[in-house]
Amino acid sequence: MKKLLKIENLCVSFGGIKALQGVTFDVEEGTITALIGPNGAGKTTVFNCVTGFYKAQSGQLEFEGKSHKVDISKLLGSTFHWQQLFSPKGLKDWLRYNVFGGSHLVAQSGIARTFQNIRLFKDMTVLENLLVAQHQNVSKNVLASLFGLNSFTTKENQALERGLELLEIFSLGEYRDRLAGELSYGMQRRLEIARALCIHPKLICLDEPAAGLNPNETADLSALIMKIRRDFNVTVFVIEHDMSMVMKISDHIVVLDHGKVIARGTPEEVKSNRTVISAYLGEEG
Amino acid sequence: MDSHILIQQLANGLVLGSTYGLIAVGYTMVYGIIGMINFAHGDIYMVSAYLTALVLALLGASVSPVVALIVAFVLVVGLTAVFGFSIERIAYKPLRKSPRLAPLISAIGVSLILQNYVQITQGARNQAVPTLIPGGLEWNVGGGVVGITWVQVMIIIVSQLAMGALTWMISRTALGRACRATEQDPKMAAILGINTDRIIAIVFTLGAAMAAVAGVLVTLNYGSFDFSIGFVTGIKAFTAAVLGGIGSLPGAMIGGLLLGLSESLFSGFVNSDYKDVFAFSLLVLVLIFKPSGLLGRPQVEKV
Amino acid sequence: MSSRNQLMDYIKQGLTTFFLSFITLGPLAAWQLQGYEVSGSILRAFRVSLALAVLRVIIMGINSRRQNNKREVKGLGLHSKVGSRSLSGIFQWENHNQGTKLLLSAALFVAVIAPMFGGNYALTVGITAFIYVLLGLGLNIVVGLAGLLDLGFVAFYAVGAYSYALGAEHLGIGFWGAIPFAAGLAAFLGCLLAFPVLRMHGDYLAIVTLGFGEIIRLILNNWLEFTGGPNGIKAPYPSLFGLEFTRSARIEDGTTFHEFLGIEYSSDYRYMFIYATLLLVVACTIFAVSKLKNMSIGRAWEALREDEIACRSLGINHVTVKLSAFAMGASIAGVAGVFFAAYQGFINPTSFSFFESALILAIVVLGGLGSIPGVIMAAIVLTVLPELLRQFAEYRILIFGISMVVMMIWKPRGMMANVRGRLKVKPIRQSAKT
Secondary structure, eight states: OOEEEEEEEEEEEETTEEEEEEEEEEEETTOEEEEEOSTTSSHHHHHHHHTTSSOOSEEEEEEEOSSSEEEHHHHTOOOOOGGGGGOHHHHHHHHHHHHSOSHHHHHHHTEEEOOSSOOOOTTSBHHHHHHHHTTTTSOOOHHHHHTTOHHHHHHHHHHHHHHHHHHHHTTOGGGTTSBGGGSOHHHHHHHHHHHHHTTOOSEEEEESTTTTOOHHHHHHHHHHHHHHHHHHOOEEEEEOSOHHHHHHHOSEEEEEETTEEEEEEOHHHHHTOHHHHHHHHOTTO | OOHHHHHHHHHHHHHHHHHHHHHHHHHHHHHHHHOOOOTTHHHHHHHHHHHHHHHHHHHGGGSOHHHHHHHHHHHHHHHHHHHHHHHIIIIIGGGTTSOTHHHHHHHHHHHHHHHHHHHHHHOSSOEEOOOSSOOEEEEEETTEEEEEEHHHHHHHHHHHHHHHHHHHHHHHSHHHHHHHHHHHOHHHHHHTTOOHHHHHHHHHHHHHHHHHHHHHHHHHHHOEEOTTHHHHHHHHHHHHHHHHOTTOHHHHHHHHHHHHHHHHHHHHHTOSTTHHHHHHHHHHHHHHHOTTTTTSOOOOOOO | OOHHHHHHHHHHHHHHHHHHHHHHTHHHHHEEEETTEEEEOTHHHHHHHHHHHHHHHHHHHHHHHHHHHOOOOOSSSSSOOOOOOOOOSEEEEEOSOHHHHHHHHHHHHHHHHHHHHHHHHHHHHHHHHHHHHHHHHHHIIIIIITOOOOSOTHHHHHHHHHHHHHIIIIIOOOHHHHHHHHHHHHHHHHHHHHHHHTTOOHHHHHHHHHHHHHHHHHHHHHOHHHHOGGGOEEOOOOEETTEEOSSSOSSTTOOBHHHHHTOOOOHHHHHHHHHHHHHHHHHHHHHHHHHHHTSHHHHHHHHHHHOHHHHHHTTOOHHHHHHHHHHHHHHHHHHHHHHHHHHHSEEOGGGGSHHHHHHHHHHHHHHOTTOHHHHHHHHHHHHHHHHHTGGGGGGHHHHHHHHHHHHHHHOTTOSSOOOOOEEEEEOOOOSSOO
């Protein structure tokens, strides 16, 4: 199968603490890949690197983007080398990525994400949350919008239709004019996933989507994740602590501990892996 | 360049910087503990200058200068501390859980209130205090005279003492420990039984008291002031706090001294009309290129 | 709770307020500095503190009554369910409720007919009010929508005013040329300022913009050769199709407005002209800003205010979005500056002090962050009210300050909170009936 995301030898440290020490694994296209590990293993750090919020000190992050292959760390800008002064292209790239670069380019290349502690636009309505996410697709021509030109309204209507459609799928249709902050916790989680899907991603990264949900809601969420993988043709990359959910939905599991990958494989392989058991239960095993 | 002018400017800068450092303490402690810029802090300093003049005028010539000085110090610092406490209680405490912009806007409101209140009660004109302690030290350096008044000597000594006392309090006493705990994690500190509201009130009170120390000293030194001095001095003291690294006490003093010295040299040797522009530009540049300052901890963006 | 306890509480709070205000505000109220002497007596301190204590108790009383009357109205049933599941149709945003629409139209009507009755004085008050409406709308984009607290907004206003005055003197730019010129220059400066502050948040941004505003003012004040320094600079009166509104033409062979129409000269025509043009500009700005709010860029501004990190995770370039907010707000302020200069005929740096920034901020905050009708109302109230209450002129700033604090505590969303757009779907009518 095609590798959608290739992570090679990723190293990140904060101050003196080494959060990631040479993490290497791939996410294959069309799968649901789970990243698990004890607290503080560095799971969210991997996510933040993949989605461009942290810059790795070293290592490769390659993503098969919507149009072409993307080197994620390059999008975040780099330190200046004096040689760049002599190559116009190098200088241009440096300027471009250091001034205009950043995590939004990663998102534009096709990686969407949700957050551990939900980050919705709480004072905006549910529907507006989804419209913001389609910022890239709607017409930004100010004049066209002022005079209500066709080119503007068609695009705008397409965005509205997609938003409404997603709300139906996520059973949030009747709340579209509510403020996002007023929704219940479970709905907010769903809305955040719906919003991430709005940017037409190839890869969607879910950071502990089941945290704080009850068993029923977790089961619904599992079904929903399977559904979006099928219907929206996205690859799902998920961090989750709920093992029953992970085992049920994922095709591939990566286990992280102390900033290192200690095991990879199918749920069955991981379940019976001795290192994994000892990492989770302590060193006795 | 004449060496005596240079030395004179350095001395002036030292005096100026010490007062900036004292005022900067209020900004840096408040920012450290609740993460807001107390925009009205400069105006608290301004109020303390007026209180100094009032106390001195009420005492009149009936008492000796030393007694007048001590009484003025105690009264003004005390009154201003209560001022800081009251402002926190009225304008900031109810906003503890509001969006980030709310306390700042409220602080701007307080700043306007203080300025206008003083303007209404005392008039808009320049005010002055008599010279309390005349004389000073003089040296002959390289063909010129370098002078420093007793009041200026006092400014340098008192500000260092006040800073020392405060630093000792924060780093050694139980109260200081509670302050630092609240700064690190207010919620956890509250769970452990620290009355965080009280700690925050104390920090505001201490900050106001330090500004009052500066207010008394500067008023005695310059002799004249008006209701608008708080604004520019406030921004400069904030610059000092940022320069030294916001949240750090020694940083505030170092930042104050650096700013005072560089401003004094700039106005002595480059252009005195643009000395405020210089200070503001320094603020902008530091915030852009090294927002963590000299001694501050860099902030990591939390995702 | 027993009424006895309540009474004790009232007394306690009243006494605390009395003592605190006596200690803090008392000395300044009691004695006035007269040179090295003081005059006055402690009696005034008593009066001020007593008044505040009484006020405190009254506020407590009102608060407790309000709490008793409050019923649970939380959640549920706020918005009716949408019956139609149809996803296609004609989409329409409803931004304001009927009341605000009516209010806006009424305000517009008054604005159009007022000059017919009010005369010269009403015109000048109206012009000032409109200038502040423009400034409020501009700052509302930056602070209210994009959530970037800009305390140096007055700098762009100054840039607009000076670019008209200096442009006329050095480049020969007329009134009509100055409007786009000032808007462009201010927008450019807005971007220039925004670039370094992009990575800053909240408070730091506020201080840097404040520093920037002061730097601009100090340069205007100190650069004598170019700006005239504290003495200011003359700005030419505006013209319409080359017709001037002066008593006699300044340029040779020029025609003045009253000569062209063959009427008596009156300075009213100039004010009327500025008023009418300004009204047009204000109307266009209101229209444009309310359209922008429902566009992708407006939504991006608000989303950025809510959560910058989430914005980035959705592929929104926070750099350009912030730049556009700064540039848009600045250009509106620039236009306001041109009108100010044209109306005053003379400008100097004192019109562009920090206090002016604080006043514009007060307009945005009191009106309701992000709310267009709120900002318009607040601008008009804050400029017209001081005119009506001339005898309290010295308390003006005090009242601004108090209302800013009270507003933040009592109603942080302002008098007219920003109304969220609600989507109406009008189903397309089926042609074939079954």
